[in-house]
Amino acid sequence: MINRALISVSDKTGIVDFAMQLQKMGVEIISTGGTAKLLRESGINAIDVSDVTGFPECLDGRVKTLHPVVHGGILAIRENQEHMQTLNELGITTIDMVIINLYPFKETILKEGVALEEAIENIDIGGPTMLRSAAKNYNDVTVIIDPSDYGRVLKELEVTGNTTLDTRYNLALKVFRHTSHYDAMIADYLGKDTTDYPQTITMTYEKVQDLRYGENPHQKAAFYREIGKQTGSLVEGKQLQGKELSFNNINDANGALELLKEFDEPTIVAVKHTNPCGVASATNIYEAYQKTYQADPVSIFGGIIAANDVIDVKTAEAMKDIFLEVIIAPGFTEAALEIFKSKKNIRLIQLENIKSTKRMDNDQKKVYGGILLQQKDGDLTEKLDVVTEKQPSTEEMEDLIFAFKVVKHMKSNAIAIVKNRQTLALGPGQTSRVWALENAINNTKHDLKGSVLASDAFFPFKDTVEVASRAGIISIIQPGGSMKDDESINECNANNISMIFTGTRHFKH
Structure with a gap:
């Protein structure tokens, strides 16, 4: 029975x-401070807890409930005669319900400055x-942290004067999840500026939504977000229209955003x-889209589009002619939104700070029985050394850097072929x-003569x-570092190809 609540x-x-x-x-009610x-x-x-403990709140409220009268009343096992005899001898009364939620740590750290x-x-x-304490003793104590559980x-209580054991168990589970989440937030905040890898890690995320399914229909899935402002990330996006995002939509969209952030000029x-499957830059977003579409008009069907400039009416007219799953952009003109209304299923995501990059944190990969952590792959190149007799032209150099940005975000082993800031293959x-x-080469219809090539790792x-x-490629960019680099350099010299070593590998597995 519930006789006493804190x-x-x-x-x-x-x-x-x-x-x-x-x-x-x-029910007798004990309470503290503002409550x-x-x-x-x-x-x-409501009886003040200090009247129950016989000890005043002190240290600006830091100490008020840390007392045997409180915790003895919560932790005593009711069916244990020795426990109950001890309570009787010490003059402690049981506490059958604990209703608590914690200081607003998350809200505090999210405040600017x-x-x-x-x-x-x-x-x-x-x-x-x-x-x-209450959750540990869920067999006898009902613990509530969430106002949604009051009803x-x-x-x-109205039926039996008590809660069911099943309810108490689930409420206790909710508590342990909540307190571990709370402690993990604190540890993450205090350790946010450290670069070491501690002996133990605890990660915490908050659910954004349940998903219809995972990569395949037979897999359950949900989407969670990190704590704090993740400017420029998909969790900050506002969906303007279309079906709910799927697991694969989110995963693909994240990949598109990671690559898009490599570019400052209008890029799709x-x-x-x-x-x-297509990347291009131009003087405006419409031209960038046309080049991206023409890069591979077959693979783009059913794909994800990310743009780093506002989608205008002209670009929207071009986009609506093919099936696209998602379009992400910093904004859409009103006229563009009107055009997309005829394609109700297409998901439009507005991400105002799409060019923003988050702090260089860890990349995580779940493996069976564990997890791998590593620093994000940040710097594009360590150096730019021309290792051949032929020097690349200014235009070729621009395309080489463009291609190397693209290949960095492709699954290894990877090759990107580019011309005029447009992927061709x-x-x-x-x-x-x-x-x-x-x-x-075999899966492109483009003429590759005069194009440049980027490789994510060296040529063995x-x-x-x-x-x-x-194939007619005239310049190559690659990390270098192979035992047989000289063979590749000599082959380039024999075929009038320029080649640059970057010193930075970009495996992506």
């Missing part, structure tokens, strides 16, 4: 009505301790199954580098240069 909440949503109902059921004041002002007879001292003061100590609990990135995800090049043999030469 209430101390920072989120006071619904607490007065809930406490009023408890009082009508004859006690609110309850008494609302006509509820918050000082470390203010963040520290919003780390709750007594709250998590009482919550964990469910009241319904059960088209992605299919996490790999770019892409070869991602092959077990052999020369196969990646051959696939790129000269065969890649041989194939490139036959």
Whole structure:
């Protein structure tokens, strides 16, 4: 039976009505600070916790519930005769319900320019301790952290005067998830500027939404976000129209955004199954789209589009002529939105700060039984060394850098062939580098004469240069570092091809 409840909440949503109902059921209410004041002002007879413990709140409220009278009343196992005898000897009364939510640490750290001292003061100590005590003893104690659970609990109390064991178990589970999330936020905040990898890590995310399914219809899935402002990321986007985003939409869109952030000039990135299928830059976004579409008009069908400039009516007219899953842009003109209304299923995502990049944090890869962490792949190149007799022209150099930005975001082994800031042929995800090049060449309808080639890693043999030469490629950019670099350099010299070494590899697995 619920005879005694302790209430101390920072989120006071619904607490007065809930406490009023408890009082009508004859439940004695203990409370603290601002919660006690609110309850008494609302006509509820709330007893101060200091009157229960016989010890005043102190240290600016830092210490008020950390007392044996409180925790003994929560933790005592009711069916354990020794426990109950001890309570009797010490004059401790059981506490059957604990209603607590914690200091607003997350809201505090999200404030602009918050000082470390203010963040520290919003780390709750007594709250998590009482919550964990109550959750540990869920067999006898009902613990509530979420106002949305008040109604469910009241319904059960009205029937039997107590909650069911199943309810108490699920509420306790909710508590442990919540307190671990709370502690992980604190650890992440305090360690945000460190670059080391600690002995243990605990990550915390908040659910954005459940998804219809995962990569395939038989897989369950959900989308979670990191804590804090993630400017320029998909979680900050506003969906203007279209169906709900799917698992694959989100994964592909993230890949498109990561690549798009490499460019400052008006650029369109088209992605299919996490790999770019067309990338182009131009003087305006319409021209960039036309070049991206023409790069591979077959693969772009059903793809994801990311643009770093506002989609105008002319660009929207061109886009609506093919099937696209998602279009992400910093904005859409009103006329463009009117055009897209005829394509109700297409998902339009407005991401105002699309060019913004988040701090260089960790890249995570889940493996069976563990997790891999690494720094994000940031710097494009370590150096730009021309290693051949022929020097690339200014235009070729622009295309080489463009191609290297693209190949950085393709699955290894990867080849990108570019001309006039437009991808002409892409070869991602092959077990052999020369196969990646051959696939790129064999699956394009473009004339590759005068184009440039980028590779995400070095050439182990000269065969890649041989194939490139036959296709009419005139310049190459690659990391270098192979034992047989000289063979590739000599092959380039023999075929009047310029080649640049970057010193930076960009594997993506």
